[in-house]
Amino acid sequence: MADLVTEPNLPDPDGFYERLIASHQGLDDAASRRMNARLVLLLANHIGDPEVLGQALAIARDGFAETATRTP
């Protein structure tokens, strides 16, 4: 069973971060949210392994209060 990789795995984290921010340039907030959603779906499909995706979902969700999800 595979585990989610949480050790550094990107060859150039700063370069990736710069590209990530730059790729949102010129988008309004709503478009940026949609773009992020597409990105999550693309990467999830690439990963495929439900075990890994489950771990990622749990970590990403951790720490948010319940009410935060009900914001319209």
Added chain:
Amino acid sequence: MVAAAARPRFAYVPPPEIDDDTVRRVPVVIVGAGPVGLTAAAEFAILGREAVLLDDGDTVSVGSRAICWAKRTLEIFDRIGVADRIADKGVVWNRGRLFHGDREVYAFDLLPEPGHRRPAFVNLQQYHIEDILLERVAELGLTDIRWRNRVTGVEPLPDGAARLTVETPDGVYRLDADCVLAADGVRSTVRRAMELDFKGRVFEDRFLIADVIMKAGFPSERWFWFDPPFHSGRSVLLHRQADDVFRIDFQLPSTADPDEERKPENVLPRLRQMLGPDVDFALEWVSVYSFTCRRMERFRHGRVFFVGDSAHVVSPFGARGGNGGIQDVDALCWKLDLVLSGSAPERLLESYDDERIPAAEENIVNSTRSTDFMTPKSAVSEDFRAAALELAARFPFARRMVNSGRLSLPHVYRATPLSTPDADAWDGGPEPGAAAVDAPVRDRDGAAWLLGRTGRRFTLLWFADEAGRGPLPALPEALRPRVELVTIARRGSPDASTVVDSDGTAFRRWSAADGTAYLLRPDQHVAARWRRPSIGDVALAMERAIGRTTPEAGPPIAGG
């Protein structure tokens, strides 16, 4: 403010050329007696060369300004004989701590392995660095320092040299120089006189710097806060300097009025909120600045060379301004020395741009990324930053994304024409173009450092299992006096040209085996390396490293 007023003024002496109609010609003029110009003066003096150093002021730096001196810079300072004084006076630190809101996210150690002469950083105010360098330059005795001598004009001469117009309190004189180093800072008068470009990006955000004297119990570490309770929504950096002086940087909104922000009545409440009600402190110096990342298109213009902030300027997070400038000088002075003495062709000087423009680009890229991380420009970039900081508390991968400054490392000169590409297989060690790495060794006097045996001239580091024998006995005869041979032996006794690597650290860091050799330039960067070179290999690499790529073409072309 307080400190600046207390600094001594250096005496202006009327230059001899003022009343002389003939124009004197000198080999080297350095413009600007900041850390970069003074390091150049010391480097030339170490190489046995005189220089005239012109400065438009008559004091050392006002305010602490550049404070973080990186390991590679300290190694260069070792070469010119000031690193011990700087380390003794300064604050050694290797550890950084990062806070988000009211909690610590993580801490990091910048130099996790022992066995290096110098630490990751020494913090020391720029005015102390300048005092120490001035003292050293005076000891070396080859520099003619002229205070209140302001360069206002630069004209090329037909033979490639430059004629400077210099203004003094007694009037104007002219001085011809075979080469000029413009170390006169971000507002370089030399650059303006030559009407050269200085392009890049100006960030809207402003930062308030305060030098604060206090006896607080902060350790010798770099502390960085994102969104702290005492400065909501922005970032703050704390550094310790010598004499109980602390540097505190507050990020300000882009709408902040610099003149208002630097008034003590506005600075003091910010500091009080940060330090709490019980800490006694006094304000030494305050400044407000905005970030810029700019550089000249080329740093060499004939025989005028731009070094330090005159050539390139970066935002301060990451300590790339002062350190980048010192490394410009490191890469330039030995080349000028060889060309001025006719030992290398003029084209050796072209490699200054080949080496230092990519280095400046690397510094600008890193500095821009840090600045962008610190000052998110949109809601989505704020979200990503918050996510990275939240995840960083638990997960190592996210710590690599949090960016409060990527600290200065020496640039690897991958694009330089002076390096000989690897022909052998390597699984580590400094590659061609990289700076030498230190290791503890034993010499005839006992414990020593490998880097102390290198620099100022070409060095062939030759690794051997046993002291006193090896595969290249003829090499020193063949290449002396241009190359100094230093043998690093696993076993045996040290002698005049042999050091012993008792614990194998040098062999490991240099990925060496019996017969491995590295050719190091006078600036301690690797020119070539081999598993088992012939004398011919070394001779060819030497020719290449001084800009003569076709040695069979004949004698060197004299510079000038």
